Amino acid sequence: MRIKSSTFITSATDVGSCPEPTVPELAFIGRSNVGKSSLLNLLTGRESLAKVSSTPGRTQLINFFNINDTFRLVDLPGYGYAKPLKHDRFRFQDMIVNYITGRVSLQRVLVLIDSRHSPHTIDVEFVQWLQGTQVPLALVFTKTDKLKPAPVEKNIADFLEATGGWKDEGPPIFRTSIKTREGRGELLSFMGQVLP
Template sequence: MRIQSAKFIKSATQLPDCPSAEFPEFAFIGRSNVGKSSLINLLTNKNDLARVSKTPGRTREINFFKINDQWALVDLPGYGYAKVSQSMRDQFNEFVSDYILHRENLCGTFVLVDSRHSPQKLDLQFVAWLIDCEIPFALIFTKTDKIKPKVVQKNINQFKEAMKEFSSGEPIVFQSSASTREGRQEILMFIDEATKKL
């Protein structure tokens, strides 16, 4: 798929503020600092569409981007950032779960996981919650440029193994790197296929 245009539409902090639900939407979620915004920039070939930050917890609202005037990418706030207050965390969680459960045009959810680490409880809990709610998703293991491919593979296998505790199916898995651009074509192809199925 060719990206002809990628535009910021708006930010929202509650479901009623989201833009009209006329386009199929694909959302990116994962821990703070996992690389959600960087991945959106990689997919759209723009360096500064989504704000990338060395400070975790930067994206505190849901940001919507319209692509090719046909579909939208959504940058969700990162979960698991300890430095925000509990009440603020509850607010994020409520908004994010509200969005995931009730957004009628949400067509695909990508859960980003840092490929450098062995399975983390928070990521597994989030994936278990999606499965419980019957929300289809794909996993994207990010920052693969930072470690050896063998370790990436080991961590992916361990994650899948850990998922067997609560799921019988095989997850859809991508690998990505904002540095080597790994995964860009595969993820765009997946989105393309998903929009064609509508």
């Protein structure tokens, strides 16, 4: 898979304002600040296609990107963003749930998890919920440049154990870093495989 062109399409505030589901979509999801927008920029080779911020909860919309005029990458809002307004948090979660369960063009959900930490309850619960939806997923462990390989592997193994219930050999797993560019080639070829 080679990304020759990538352009921003639109930001949707809810499922009703998403573009028509006419082409396959791959969606990025994960806790706020895990590196969804950064990974999107790494994959497309465009430094500021998606907005990156050190302020958690920056991406509070569903952002659609047109890739090669053949498929879309979708940057979903971060979950687990503890904004003071409780109803805001729930609104974003509804938006995520509605998109994932209702989007006919969705091919794969890439769940990003910060490789620096031992399993976080909200990530475990989110992945367990996804397992129940039957939507195909992959796990992407981000920011591997921040730790040595051994603790990264320990965190991955602990996460797989905490989520459990995997059929056969479990989900595809990737390790990524925007600093070392680890995982870029692997993820791009995976995307080529899963797209129709």
